Amino acid sequence: MYRIFTLLMTGILLTSCGSKAEKKKEGDIPQETAVKFEPNWESIKKHYKDPEWFNDSKFGIFIHWGAYSVPAYGSEWYPRQMYMDTATFSAQLKLGQKGPNATYLHHKKTYGDQKEFGYKDFIPMFKAEKFDAKEWIDIFKKSGAKYVIPVADHHDGFAMYKSNTTRWNAVDMGPKRDVLGELFKEGRAQGMIMGASSHYAFNWSFYNKKDKFDTTDPEYADLYSPKGKDLTEPVSEEFKKMWWDRTVDLIDNYQPDILWFDFYLDIPDYKEYRPKIAAYYYNKGLEWGKEVVINDKNFDHEAFPEGTVIYDLERGKLPGIRKLPWQTDTSIGKNSWCYVTNWESRTANSLVDDLVDIVSKNGNLLLNVGPKADGTIPEDQKEILFQIGDWLNVNGEAIYDTEYWSTFGEGPTEVKKGHHSEGQNKGFTGQDIRFTKKGDKLYAIMMEWPEGNKVNIESLGKSSEHGKDLNIKNVRLLGSDSKIEFEVNDAGLSISDLGPKTGEFAHVLEISL
8 A cells, every 4th residue: 555655646746747847938937936916015016027028029019909990980989989979079188179079970970870879889890700810920920029919808898809707799799709819829829928908997987978879778888887977977896896807807718928908997996906906917827837917008107016017108108218127009000099991000110210219228119000890900001010020030139138238329319208209209310329238249220321321329439438348349230241340439439331221221230249
C-alpha cells in the first residue's frame, strides 16, 4: 500500500509540474509567487506592475464596429444624436453650436419617426455578412500592430460577443455570430495580444428619454437603460449591478489581455466599483497565469490612481516623457471612429509621425479602424494600415522593444497636451528629431527628410547635456546601403550628406555607441 501511495503521489507531482511547465510562456507569472489583490487601492498599488509586454508592443489596433455602422452617418454617437431633438441638442451640446441637430433630422427623413423606428431597429439590419476574422487579423498583422482591442460594449448597449447578461448581443441578434470570440481566436492563433474595450458605463445616460421616442418603452429598458426622463438622475444600484455582471462576464469568458475603459466610469457613482473591478481582473490574470492590464482614459483626475493602470489619452499626446507607460488612442478617421459615408482619413505620414513622437515619450499608439456594417474594412483604411506596416518593416527596430532616451527629441514643433488636442498640433519638420534606444543603439528619427540632405543633431553634440558622454562609433540610415560620414563636435552630430532619400515618411538614423 505504501508503494502504491508513493507511486500515486509521484505521478500527481509530475503531472502538476508538467502542467505548470506547459503553461509557462513569456509574460507568465509563476504560480508560487501569485499575490492576491484586495479591492482597495493600497493593495492594488502594492502588487500591480505595468507589464513589459505592453510597453514593448508600441502599436495596436482599435475597432469601432456595431449597429451604429448601419446608418453610417455622423459618428458612432448616432444612437444618441438620433434622439436629440432641437431643444435637447441645443441645451446639451458644448461646442457652441445650436440646433437643429442634423442627425435627428436625417433619421426622421431617412427612417421615419423615432417612436416607430428606433435604434433597436438597426440591429436586425446589422448582418456582418462579409465579416472574416482571419482577413481582419491578416490586415492588422500586415500593418505592424502587435495587439488588437475590439469594442466589446459601446454606449449603445449592444454587446459584440456572446453575452450571458443581456439579450442584446451579436450572437442572439444582428450578425448572430460571436464577433469578439472569432477575433480573439484568430488573433491569438497568429500571436497577437487581444484586448476588449468597455464603454457600457455611459449607457445609463446615453439615450434621451421622451415620450415621443421609443426609448421610454419599458420593453427596451435593457437596451436603452432603465433610467427615467430626469437627466440628473444618479446611476441606480440596479444599473451598477448590471454593469458589474456584464463586465465580469466579459472578463471570465474571453480572458482579455487588455481591458480598456471609456469615460463615465470615472464619475463618483462608480467609485466603489473601480478598485473592485481592478482587483477582480488582476486576480483573474494571476489565475490564468499571465499579466493583464487595464487601460483607462481618465488621465487628469485619476479615477484609477497612478500605478494601478496604464493611462490613455483620446486624440491627444504628451509634450514630454512620462516614465510610466501610457497610450494615445486615435482614429484613422478625422471625423468619426465608426464607418460613415463621409469618412475623412488622416494620412499615413501624420500617423507614423504620431507613432514616433509617442514612442519617444514612452507611449503606445492605439489606432482605430471603422469597418462597414457588412464586415469589410474600407480600401482607403487598409491602404493606410499597409503604408504604416511598410514603414515599420524598414524602421521597426527603432520602435518595437525600445526605451525612451534622456530626452525625447529636439526641434521647433511643440506638441499640445491632453485629450482631443491633436487638431491643435502642427505638422513636424525636417528639424524635428525624436530619439529611442535599444541596447547599444540610439535611434535618431527625422520626422521629415531634412533640406539639402544634411542634418545637425544638437542633442548629440559634445557640449550637450545629453551627448557629452556618448562615444558614437557608427551611423547608418535604415533602409539604405549608403555609407554615412559624420562628425561629432560641440555643435552636434553633423552629417553633410545623408545619401538617397528612403521612403516618404520619418527617416531613422541608427547610431552605434
